Amino acid sequence: MGDFTLLSKGRPKREQVEGKVVWITGASRGIGETLAEQFASLGAKLILSARNVIELERVKSKIIVKYPGSNIEILPLDLASGEEDLKGAVNQAESLFAGCGVDYMVHNAAFERPKRKAVEETVEGLQATLKVNVLGPIILTKLLAPFMIKRGGGNFVVMSSAAGKCPAPGQAIYSASKHALHGYFHTLRSELNPKGIKVTVVCPGPIETSKASEAGSSEKRHEKRVTAERCAELTTVAATHGLKEAWISYQPVLLVMYLLQYMPTVGFWLMDKVGGNRLKAAKRKGNTYSWNLLFGEKKRA
Structure with missing residues (x-):
């Protein structure tokens, strides 16, 4: 369920994150929530960000019960809010733990x-997606990197995502949006590597989460998905081993x-x-990751 290099690395390196500050966006549910648990299990200090403060509080309480003594701060954040608001969030994140700045920024x-x-696709859909998936992370990175x-x-x-490496009908x-992230962050790494900045780009395929989106919940029954827990574990492996890119699916x-x-x-x-068969499968809420897409839909009586 991972590329050869990733699976060869074994367990996460605790010494790489223990006592370090890890800032996670989208931490109120799904992979973000599970990543927060994984990093807490490795002894990291956490900053949890999302728009839903109530859910962030729930995640914080859940982790503290599971890992007593965890250091966790909540920082509400809307990635589409613009540069000034994101600048304020970065300044706040840098000061939440005395004497410690952000060591890991998990987008x-x-x-x-x-x-x-x-x-x-509509122009409104295009703008909404790019604001959150591309502009937000890039602006946040630009502000935090110094x-x-x-x-x-x-x-x-x-x-x-795997959709950042492959066409995704x-x-x-x-x-x-995911292809754009690859272009920016792989370039950023090549520019800032001499200054000690590392970048790990993780590409999951379909993931099983406890709170699947409405768009994906009907498909979830038909598709074999990597669990959020395994995805988060492999992500921490990739991050702590300094991998430049990792595939999980x-x-x-x-x-x-490949x-x-x-x-x-x-x-x-x-x-x-x-491509065309995947669109048909999506329309009927079927399996959009099946080998059968090569052969088209079966004729029904």
Whole structure:
């Protein structure tokens, strides 16, 4: 359920995060909530951000019960709020723990729209997705990076998606937003690596979460998904081992990612074959990650 390099690394390195400050966006549910638990289990100090303060308080209480003595602060945040508000959030995050700035910035928050054809996407949907998935993380990084550079090190962990590596029929805008993150953060790493800044881009495929979105809940019954707990564990492995990129998924998603990485002509041919069938599967709330997409829908009597 992970790429070869990721699975070869074993367990997370506790010494890399113990006592360090980890700031997680989108921490009120799903993978963000589970990531917070994973980092708390490794002894990290946590800053939890999302728009829903009540849910953040719930996550905080849950972690403290499970890991007594955990140091957790809540910092409400809306990634679409603009540069001034994000600047205030960064300044606050840098001062929440005395003598400690942010060591790990985990960009997890994301906006995912229901599956639909690329040409049917609205301008409003495009703007809403890019504000949260692209502009928010980039602005936050731009504001936080100078603090890390001044301290001589820092880590950005970017929760991307398999859709950031592959075409994703029915998810054109979401896929575009994740491709944009790859371009920005891989470039950022190459620029700031000499200054001690590390970047890990994580690409999960379909993930099983306890609070699946309404758009994905009907599909969840049909698709084999990696659990949020396993995804979070492998993410901490990637982050603490300093991997530049990590893939987390079951087949056939991993195979497609490998084909597109190393045999792009074959990979794109394959995606062109399944594209229309995936849209049909999404429309009927079926399995959008099945091998059967290669052969189309079965004729019904």
